[in-house]
Amino acid sequence: MQQQPQLLHAQADLRATPGKLVLSMASTPEELREVQRLRYKVFIETMGLSALARADRLDCDEFDEHCDHLIVRDANSLEVVGTYRLLSAARAHKLGRMYSEGEFDLSRLNVIRSRIVEAGRACIHPDYRGGSVIMLLWSGLAEYMRRERCDFLAGCASISLADGGHNAVAVYRQLIQRHLAPSEYRVTPHLPFPYTKLDPAQNVQVPALLKGYMRSGAWICGEPAWDPDFESADLFLLMPLANLDARYARHYGVAA
Template identity: 60%
Template sequence: MQGLTTSNDQNAAASRLTLSMATTPKEVREVQRLRYKVFIEGMGLDALRNPERLDRDAFDDYCDHLIVRDSATLKVVGTYRVLSPEAAQRHGAFYSEQEFDLARLDHLRGRMTEAGRACIHPKYRSGAVIMMLWAGIAAYMQKHGCEYLIGCASVSLADGGHNAAAIYHALAETNMAPVEYRVKPHLAFPIAPPRSDNRPVMPPLIKGYLRSGAWICGEPAWDAEFHSADMFMMLPLARLDSRYARHYLKEGEAA
């Protein structure tokens, strides 16, 4: 995928971006360092701090890592890790299975790509980076012949879980998956009853999934380590909004 570029008139700093796949341990460490800065330092997760200043887990060795760089500085400014069905089989599970029972999706395992650890440097959150990453995911899915994109999207519990509850109630009415795609959390986040004065504030990642045509597939899981409620989301490519399909698949072919 080396050499894919884009421009963003609203942000001069984002006008020189390149998309690639990590191919060396050094590049993977660059990804892990950005994730550490955003997830652990940025969210104040003191319990996860470490001397190496890297966010990593056992899945990193099995995943492919998409990278967006600022070509002027060569710094990694965005990343997404993706897990192919073959790699998930080698590892023995998808990352999501740490939080959800995916038994109902067993028949789709060979056609699912999992995306996670979406991470963008705070100075590059104008939209161009995430669009490039999604184009990279589209190319990856085409390469592996996958028809379903799955992953967990997190909602912070810093407000006591009020926003997570509001988001779940809103999406349960409008974007809940058909029953045959429902999954169950291993540790469910306790959802409070809906309140008329509690309007959901959607995180950008969830907004992006929803605009593309994704579902939530059941109640959220409680991620105590990252102090979040995690929504299991699925995007069948057959449901991909036509506007986004034209963009992502065109960019994917270019990639």
């Protein structure tokens, strides 16, 4: 596996909140394995996805070696407690696809592909979900996008199907009322989630990460895909950086 390059510029590649959290970019194979171990703990063990269990306890795929990986560490224990996987437009072009194309037909986005960073595998340790970790990750993401000269963020957001899919239906129906993408940015799932055949849950529970995307100005680009491996309904999201409002711009380090 090739070494992951350090892509944030010098004054941004290491940031710390007082006495606790440090943001950096994975730069060695061992750091990548730390990322994969955290993802396994959160995505496989915590979610109880025994069908995806591995003896090495790593969540990994063929995209990892082509992506950059933001990491947040606890400054005291040095444990990796948060991560975000980023695929630049240049590397997506070299690969010939983005990760999301395994679930969606993205042909309508061809005209803006050179301006898209794809983000995925957002993962935070259960003991560190108070908000500081995701803010650091978003700060690093904004810096990365400036470096890559990209002005669109794309990726999938997952909704658990643990309740039979009723909450996923309710979330989708609620969010498209205000956050549906313009028609020129609509995508089509390869394996659609049959949301029209299920009743929506009465109490809508929007996942925290998805809620954050919506507050930041992201669009939902069409109907959800069904991911049977991770037992989730996935929404493809696209966020123009211009949609970030002033509050989030200040938090993420982007000019408002």
